[in-house]
Amino acid sequence: MTSEPASAAEVERVFRAEYGRAVAVLVRRFGDIDVAEEAVQDAFATAAERWPATGIPPRPAGWIITTAGNRTVDRLRREASRADRHARAALLHTRGDPPEGGDPPEEGPVRDDRLRLIFTCCHPALAPASRVALTLRLLGGLSTAEIARAFLVPEATMAQRLVRAKGKIRDARIPYRVPEEADLPDRLRAVLAVVYLVFNEGYTASSGDRLVRDDLCAEAVRLGRLLAELMPDEPEVLGLLALMLLIEARRAARTTDGGGLVPLAEQDRRMWDRDRTAEGQDLVRRCLRRGRPGPYQIQAAINAVHSDAPTAAETDWSQILRLYDQLAAFTPTPVVALNRAVAVAEVEGAAAGLALVDGIDLGRHHLFHAVRADLLRRLGRNSEAAAAYDAAIARAGNEAERAFLERRRTTLGR
Structure with missing residues (x-):
């Protein structure tokens, strides 16, 4: 039984939703970020050719990961006969093919591939801005132009920054590995910045005809929850999660039926998600009790004040x-x-x-x-x-x- 033919927009939605997961899985499998990114891009190029005729498979992420992984193994084996054969052969020998029926088991304190990718990209050897930009590129599949808008810099500047970051990783032989428990706090600031920028790009897309990218908003909130489970004693982690929940709670009221933007002052507050608002406000109160304020907690508190007001005039x-x-x-x-x-x-x-x-x-x-x-x-x-x-x-x-x-x-x- 074949699936319905897929439109270009549907293939694009799968790309947006699954790119980061696929890259993260292949970074773990092969230990090489350039190999992983190239493989996923090639797999999506193949999907863009096939799926309009055959339809999107039942498990599109699995199709992309399997296709990318198989092609990468074949390519690395071919290249093992070239000048870099020793390195490639060693990579295959060390990593091995995935076990039957799935990916290799995860190890270390971070149990989610995408969250692990954020932490590993936030290596202290990279400049803070480069860590954030590179992770946005790898995790969300954001274009250079989209990342440049998030950083308020020209696109050419951002392109150079991404090239330098990858060059630093290659030349310094920075390993893509799970950070040790003791390494996590030192990388937290950059990790939080990444998650917040992913959320911002989702909540107000920097380009395109849609105001909101639901996939990025959902992914950022999901990662925020994982961080809160991983580091429950970090108030800025709770603050970021609260901030995203309070903003996300307003999403239904933020656009008209036709997709037009509705500013905060004109929104129908009855449409705000009460459960998310309540959860966000509870997290803000937990942060206040800690007495260790930070930027995300303060931004969450600002949004909590907005959510407390029954009408815009009562803010x-x-x-x-x-x-x-x-x-x-x-x-x-x-x-x-x-x-x-x-x-x-x-x-x-x-x-x-x-x-x-x-x-x-x-x-x-x-x-x-x-x-x-x-x-x-x-x-x-x-x-x-x-x-x-x-x-x-x-x-x-x-x-x-x-x-x-x-x-x-x-x-x-x-």
Whole structure:
């Protein structure tokens, strides 16, 4: 019995959902990241050719992993007769073929392939930004352009960063192994950054016509839960999980039936997921009792304040501003400054918020211009607001965000 033919979009969804798992399994099997990534990309290229005719198999991830693994074994055996035959033969001898019916058993303190891949990519020999970027590339299959947008850097800069990271791994012979228990805390900061960036890319896709990528949101929350099980005494781990749950709880209210963006102030809060909200708020309270604040915990607390308000008008913006003051002390970044300026505008007025926004160096990012446009609109400076909306529209990569900004722009007239 054959499956229904698959569309290109369906193949793309499988790629997005299963790429990271497949790479992680093959890194564990073969111990070589370049081999694993190349094999998975080749397997998906084969799938893109076959599945539109044959349909997606019942277990697409297993098909990709098996196809990639078999082809890699064949290729490494062929290459064993070349100049690098000793290294390749040793790799095959050490790793061996997978046992009948599945992958080799996992070892070490981290029992999930994808989570293990994050920890191993976050090796201290790599620069922190490179660790995060490389793991986003391997785990989520994000394009260089998508990762560049997450880091607010040009695409060419990010491409060079990824090349350098892989070169460092190769030249320094950094092993892809399960970290020892004692190594986990030192790598935690980069690991949390990776999970959060995966979630952010899922919650607001940097490109494409869909606002949300459900697969990345679900994967980030899943990894957050695994981290919380692995390191239950780390309050920043709990803080990150709380943050993601509180934001994810609003997802159903965040788009219209047609996929249009609905801003926080206009969302129907009855549509928010009560179970996720309650779980996130409970985690925030657990963090507060620890008395060891950190950036993720503070961001979670900010979102807990939003979730406490029955309506947007009842939001306690003064408390949110105080929390942003704390967050700015931990992470004095332009993005934090921009969000703090929004809170200032709610507490002290649009003019006070705009004065702060105009002092922030974030002109490459569409959200900077979108916030500035909104504040100018509120102040009645419509011609300036229109120009700011135009700047935001020109820089927005996501179609849903761009359409929302265009609708706001049209309310100003010419």
